[in-house]
Amino acid sequence: MSTTTLERTSEPQRIWHEGDADIPAEFHELLVRMLSYHVENSANPHYTDLLTKLWDRCLRFAPDEATKGLLVKLMQQEVEHGIINAQILSGLGVDHVDRPIEQYAFRHPMETFCDLSYFHALIDRVGVYIGETWDGVPYKPLLDIATRVHKEELFHCTLGLRNLRLICKTPEGLAEANEKIHFWWPAALDMFGRSDSDFGDAYVRWGLRKKNNADLRRQYIADTRPLLVDLGIEVPPNRLNRRFL
Amino acid sequence: MDPAAAGGLAVRVTRPAPEVAFIETSSSAHWECFWVAEGEHTLVVGAFDRGDKSTPEPRIHVINKPYGWDMRPASDPPSAGDDQDLLVAVWQLLS
Numbered sequence: 001m002s003t004t005t006l007e008r009t010s011e012p013q014r015i016w017h018e019g020d021a022d023i024p025a026e027f028h029e030l031l032v033r034m035l036s037y038h039v040e041n042s043a044n045p046h047y048t049d050l051l052t053k054l055w056d057r058c059l060r061f062a063p064d065e066a067t068k069g070l071l072v073k074l075m076q077q078e079v080e081h082g083i084i085n086a087q088i089l090s091g092l093g094v095d096h097v098d099r100p101i102e103q104y105a106f107r108h109p110m111e112t113f114c115d116l117s118y119f120h121a122l123i124d125r126v127g128v129y130i131g132e133t134w135d136g137v138p139y140k141p142l143l144d145i146a147t148r149v150h151k152e153e154l155f156h157c158t159l160g161l162r163n164l165r166l167i168c169k170t171p172e173g174l175a176e177a178n179e180k181i182h183f184w185w186p187a188a189l190d191m192f193g194r195s196d197s198d199f200g201d202a203y204v205r206w207g208l209r210k211k212n213n214a215d216l217r218r219q220y221i222a223d224t225r226p227l228l229v230d231l232g233i234e235v236p237p238n239r240l241n242r243r244f245l
Numbered sequence: 246m247d248p249a250a251a252g253g254l255a256v257r258v259t260r261p262a263p264e265v266a267f268i269e270t271s272s273s274a275h276w277e278c279f280w281v282a283e284g285e286h287t288l289v290v291g292a293f294d295r296g297d298k299s300t301p302e303p304r305i306h307v308i309n310k311p312y313g314w315d316m317r318p319a320s321d322p323p324s325a326g327d328d329q330d331l332l333v334a335v336w337q338l339l340s
Contacts, residue, residue: 065313066313069337070333070334070337073337073340077340135274135296143298144299145299147294147296147297147298147299147300148299150274150275151275151277151294151336151340152340154254154272154275154336155333155336155337155340158254158329158332158333158336159333161329162326162329162330162333165326165329
C-alpha cells in the first residue's frame with residue numbers, strides 16, 4: 001500500500017505542446033489514459049447518455065425557476081467540459097472513446113432533487129480534487145483550460161451544497177438527506193479509487209496530479225464532512241459501505 | 246473552519262449598501278474577488294483572480310440585470326448561506 005505523500009515539485013520543468021514529437025512515451029500513455037478514463041468526454045457515447053439523464057433530472061427536479069436557471073448553467077458547462085476533453089484527446093491522436101463509465105455513482109438512479117443535489121455536492125466535488133487539478137501539468141492544452149474548468153467545478157459543487165441546504169431546511173428533507181447519505185458518501189469516497197493504485201503515483205511522478213489517491217481522499221474528507229454535518233446531516237463512518245479502500 | 250467554507254472554499258461577503266457587495270472567495274489553490282453593484286437596469290461586476298494565468302487582468306462586466314435579480318440577503322444578519330447564494334449567482338452571471 002502506498003502511504004508516502006508525493007507532491008509535484010516546484011522546479012521548472014519542460015511543458016509539452018500538442019503535436020510535439022518528443023513527448024515521452026510513458027507521459028503520452030498516461031495522458032491518454034487519464035483523459036480517456038475522465039468521465040467528461042463528448043467523444044464517449046456513454047458520457048452523452050449520462051448528460052441526457054442529468055439534463056432530464058435538472059429540468060424536472062428543480063424546485064423553483066431560479067434553481068432551474070442555475071442547473072441549466074451547470075449543465076451547459078458539463079457539455080463544454082466534455083467537448084474540451086475530446087478536443088485535447090484528439091490532439092493526442094485519440095478521436096473516439098467507447099468506455100462505459102465505471103464509477104458506480106454515475107449509474108445510481110436519481111429519483112429526487114435530493115439525489116441530484118448530492119450528486120453535485122459530493123460527486124462533482126471530487127472533480128475539484130482529482131479530475132481537474134491541471135493547473136501545474138506539463139502539457140499546454142491542459143494548462144490553458146485548467147483554471148476555467150476548476151472554477152466551474154467549484155461552481156457545481158457549491159451549487160449542490162446550496163441545494164442541499166434548501167432541502168435540509170424541512171424535517172422531511174433532512175430525513176431524506178440522512179437516508180440517502182448512506183449511498184452518496186461512500187460512493188463519493190470510492191470515486192478516488194484504490195489507495196494502492198500504481199497509476200495514482202505515476203500521475204504524481206509526471207506532474208499530472210498533485211497527490212495520490214489516498215492523500216486526495218483524506219483531504220476531501222477533511223474538507224467535506226464538516227459541511228454536511230453543518231447542515232444537520234449524520235455522515236456515516238468513512239469505511240462503511242465502501243467498495244474500494 | 247470558516248463558516249462559509251465549501252469544500253475547502255471560503256466565502257466572505259461585505260455589503261456596504263443594499264445594492265453593493267464585495268465577495269472574496271478562496272481555497273488552498275484559488276483566490277478570487279468580485280465587486281457587484283446593482284442599478285435599475287444594469288449590473289456591474291468587477292472580477293479579479295490573481296492565480297488565473299490565462300486571464301491575469303482584472304475584468305469589468307456590464308450586464309443587463311437578469312429578470313428577478315435579487316441580491317438582498319434572506320436573513321439579517323446575512324448567513325453563510327446568503328453569502329453562498331450570492332457567489333453562486335455571480336458565477337452563473339459570469340460563466
